[in-house]
Amino acid sequence: MEKKLLLITVSIITNLVFTIHILYRNSTTWNPTWTSRAAIEAEDAASVSCSGHGRAYVDGIGVLGGKQPSCECNNCYTGKDCSILLSDCPVNANSGDPLFLEPFWMRQAESSAALVSGWHRMSYIYQDGTYMSEALETVIRKLHSVVGNAVTDNRFVIFGSGSTQLLAAAVHALSLTNSSSSGPARLLASVPYYAMYKEQAEFFDSVHLKFEGDAFAWKNSERNDNTTQVIEVVTSPNNPDGKLKRAVLDGPNVKTIHDYAYYWPYFSPITVPADEDLSLFSLSKTTGHAGSRFGWGLVKDKTVYENMKRYITLSSMGVSRTTQLHVLQLLNVVVRDGGDNIFHFGHETLKKRWETLNKVLSLSTRFSLQKIKPEYCNYFKKVRDFTPSYAWVKCERPGDANCYEIFREAKITGRDGKVFGSEESFVRLSLIRSQDDFDHLIDMLKKLVLQEGVEAHSI
Ligand SMILES: Cc1ncc(COP(=O)(O)O)c(C=O)c1O
Incomplete structure (x- = not known):
């Protein structure tokens, strides 16, 4: 009897150990x-080459059905492997999709x-009860210190779903502190300005705020x-023309x-570290990584910061915790070598693009480009040219009143100067898109x- 009991006990223990082992092994x-x-x-998705004119993604169409990721072709390319170039296809030089950096990240895949x-x-929250990753805040402060483009001491850091969300948060926070009896706060920016400022203000239609247009016109008006x-928005370097801008307005009634967004060594000399009350x-x-929807703000004043935080x-x-992990990983790659790799790659790419563009347009008297004097760059430690994200092109012939249309007829889709509060004689062409888009743009411009x-010969 005793022997039987012992056998049963041994069997139970053996089964238990076995079950725990199985559970442990299968536990993901x-x-x-x-x-x-x-x-x-x-890696399966990464190995699909798409002839160098497209990408396959792990979340592409059909993947969930068990199919191989299929190619998503660049603009004007088609076919299963994106090897066919469509003839007569209009170039997309419209949006500022920053795919010029994609080759860098492909090299940094690991x-x-x-x-x-x-x-x-x-969870909704991190361990400290906030919506923000402390590790990410630390690497952002480090990034500014290695690039030298902003002072982060005595500043609160705030995250947003792109600087687009932070812009709305900042405008909201600053318009709340309006103590004047003379109606809503006025939002201003000097022409040419990034259209989002106007569009947001008009769309959100707050009783506290009204978009008023050009800051210079306001300054000189009664x-x-x-x-x-x-509230003046100062975009520096500016979108669309790439110039370093300063505030036009000042005084106790002015907030800035x-x-x-563009104050990085790819686009502009880093002349001084930004040391402002509210920077985005x-x-x-x-x-x-435009698709990751992440931006941040550096805010000096605690009340403004708290009001922005409330808006977010x-x-x-707050911002998706998964996005914050992704951004942490990316910025760690950037700061690891003091930004050497990425900023050299990006700047060299844009420098070559500007050289090519200047060469083509130097043969033209019909179109002219913005001119910006070189300045000393504290990051590259030398005097260097500006290499802005966009060509701000002027149609010089009086007969070419609508520059956007002139380019559209030539199968180049840019962005109308009027969108930036400027004149129809200007068009903005994006230079930071994929190499395919840029090469195609140059072909059409030629x-x-x-x-x-x-035309000159036929006169
Ligand atoms: C001047 C400027 N600010 C902000 C943004 C928006 O950036 P985000 O993608 O972070 O919302 C852009 C985008 O092109 C921009 O040109």
């Missing part, structure tokens, strides 16, 4: 090989990869009474938002400029 949480499947899927488990940060509260930055133009909380409860020669 503790099995250290749980990353393999995700890694294989990611260092920039972040693997997200199903249980990654499911409405500039030194009591009406005004500095939009530094965008990941879209820092690393090129009420509109989205044709357009060649026509001038033909």
Whole structure:
């Protein structure tokens, strides 16, 4: 009897050990090989070449049905492997999609990869009860210190879903502090300005705020009474013309938002560290990850910061925790070598693009480009040219009243000067898109400029 009991006990213990072992092995949480499947899927997608004119993504159409990721072709390319160039296809030189940095990140595939488990940060909050990753805030402060483009001491850092959300938060926060009796605060920016400022103000239609247009026009008008509260957005380098801008307005009734989306060594000399009350930055133009929707602000005043935070909380409860992990990984790659790799790559790419563009347009008397004097860059430690994101092109012939239309007829889609509060004689052409888009733009521009020669000969 005793022997039987012993046998049963041994059997129970053996079964228990066996079951625990099986459970442990199958547990995705503790099995250290749980990353393999995700890694294989990611590398499968990466191995689809798309003839160099497209990309396959792990979340592409059909992937969930078990199919191989299929190619998503660049503009004007088609076919299963994107090898067919469509003839007569209009060039997209419209949006500022910063794909010029994609080749850099393809080379950094390993260092920039972040693997997200199903249980990654499911909570609304981080351990400290906030919506912001402390590690990410630290790397952002480090990024500014290695680039030398902004002072972060005595500043609150705030995250947003792109600087687009932060812009709305900043305008909201500054318009709340309006103590004047002369109506809503006026939002101003000097022409040419980034259209989003106007569009947001008009769309959100707050009783506290009204978009008033050009800051210079306001300064010289009698409405500039030194009591009406005004908020000036200073975009530096400017979108569309790439110039370093300064505030036009000052005085106790003026508050300023500095939009530094383009204040990175790719686009502009870093002349001084920005040391402003409220500065906004965008990941879209820092690393090129526009699709990740991440931006940040540096804010001096605690009340303004708290009001911006309230806006972010009420509109989205902070930025996706998964995005914050991704951004942390990307910025760690950037700061690891003091930004050497990425800023040299990006700047060299844009320098070559500007050289090519200047060469083509130097043959034209019909079109002219913005001119900006070189300045000393504290990052590259030398005097250098500006290499802005956009060509701000002027149509010089009086007969070419609508420059956007002239380019559209030549199958180049730019952005109308009027969108920036400027004149129809200007068009903006994006130079930071993919290499395919840029090469195509140059081909079409050459044709357009060649026509001038033909026209001159036929006179
Ligand atoms: C001057 C300026 N500010 C802000 C943004 C928006 O950036 P984000 O993608 O971070 O919302 C852009 C985008 O092109 C821009 O040109």
